[in-house]
Every structure is written in structure tokens, then in C-alpha cells.
Amino acid sequence: MWSLAYGLIALAVVAFVVLYAAAHAPNFKAVNLADQLYGAKEWLAEYLPSFPRVDVTSRFRVFVNVVRVVRANATAYVARQWVVFPVHLPMGYRLERVGENVVYQVYLNVTRCGYVALSRGEPAVLYEVELKHSLDQLPWLEVYAAVPRNVTQYYGWLYGYYAAWRRPPAVGLDPRVGADVGLVDYVKAEWALVHNATGGVTMLYVAAPPSSLYIVVVDYPLAIPLACPR
Secondary structure, X not given: OHHHHHHHHHHHHHHHHHHHHHHHOOOOXXXXXXXXXXHHHHHHHHHHHHOOEEOOHHHHHHOOOEEEEEXXXXXXXXXXXXXXXXXXXXXXXXXXXXXXXXXXXXXXXXXXXXXXXOOOOOEEEXXXXXXXXXXXXXXXXXXXXXXXXXXXXXXXXXXXXXXXXXXXXXXXXXXXXXXXXXXXXXXXXXEEEEEEOOOOEEEEEEEEOOOOOEEEEEEOOXXXXXXXXX
């Protein structure tokens, strides 16, 4: 009888200890870094068209969430005449979004671009882009070229925004243009990453069709357009 009683008491004590420990143990919140990373990129994608645009290199090197642009002239056929109007060409980005447990950063800057002939003899527009990213690996990278279905129609449509806003629209960025209005097709572009171990710089080289308006570097859902003055 006494052994049975002691056994029941011991069992009760063990059960109490287990329940007490469970009730007072630290509650660790599950951390989903993938969701946080996606949320950071989603936020940047939403606000990308409204970020400040700078044409001064020094300001671009200092501030974050800015777009480096250059001013160029475009030509549109409006009311049976050719009209020249200004546009902004996005050439670089310094983007950052701080989450609860992650910091997402990406830096893209076109250093050179222009027409070239590929080794197989085909013409192309070659972009040389300096790339810095907060992640060591870049499995996300996709690059597309924006090819207009009708370049005259495209610039005529873009001129409509200039006439309404009285400020230069940014090609590929403001407004977010292309396939949504049936004026641009996005085709996969050839690209390569070259890492300079000495300088710690990664260069992205993109060969786009000569008729392309700009390229788009994609870290889904963030799509970053880059243009080339020609």
C-alpha cells in the first residue's frame, strides 16, 4: 500500500514539474526569413516609381532608396508632326528595406552601355552593370529586355504622360509600362556575372536586342528597369 501511495505521489510530482516547466518556458516566436525577405522586396517594388530621382552622382552615392537618372530627348509623332520631349533614363538604384530580422539591400549602377556585335555576328546592346547585393548567393537573378511592339506608338503614348504632367517621365519606371498596356514584350536577355575577387565587385553583363528600350533585372517580386542612352 505504502509503495503504491509513494508511486502515485512521485507521479503527481513529475506531472506537476512537467506542466510547470511547459507553462513557464520561454515562448520563441517562429521566424520566417523567406517571408520577411519577400515582404521587403514587395515593399520596394510598390514604392519604386515614387523614389526620388537624382542626376548628381554624389547624392546617389550617399542616399538610399534613390534612382540615378540621366535626361535624354525622345521623339514622338503627335498630331501629324514629330515632337521632341525630355525623358529620364533610370541608370542606377540604391535600395534598402529593413525588416524585423532581415536587411535587404541591392545596388545597381550602369557603368557602360552601347551597341556591340556578338561573337556569332548578331548586333546587341551590351550593358555593364555594377551589382552589390545583401545576399552572398544570387539564385534569384533573371534579366529581361523590353522590346516595343511599335516604337512610334510607344513614344507617342509616353508623350501623353509628359503633356499631362509637364515633367519628364522615366522610361520603364514611371509610369510602370510595357505589357500591361500591350506596347512592350519582355523577352529573356543573355547575361553573365563576373566577380572581381581583388576589388570585391560583381559586374553584371547583359546583351539585349538592339530594338529594346531597357532591361529589367528581376528579384521577384522586385523588377528593376535600367536604360541605356543611345
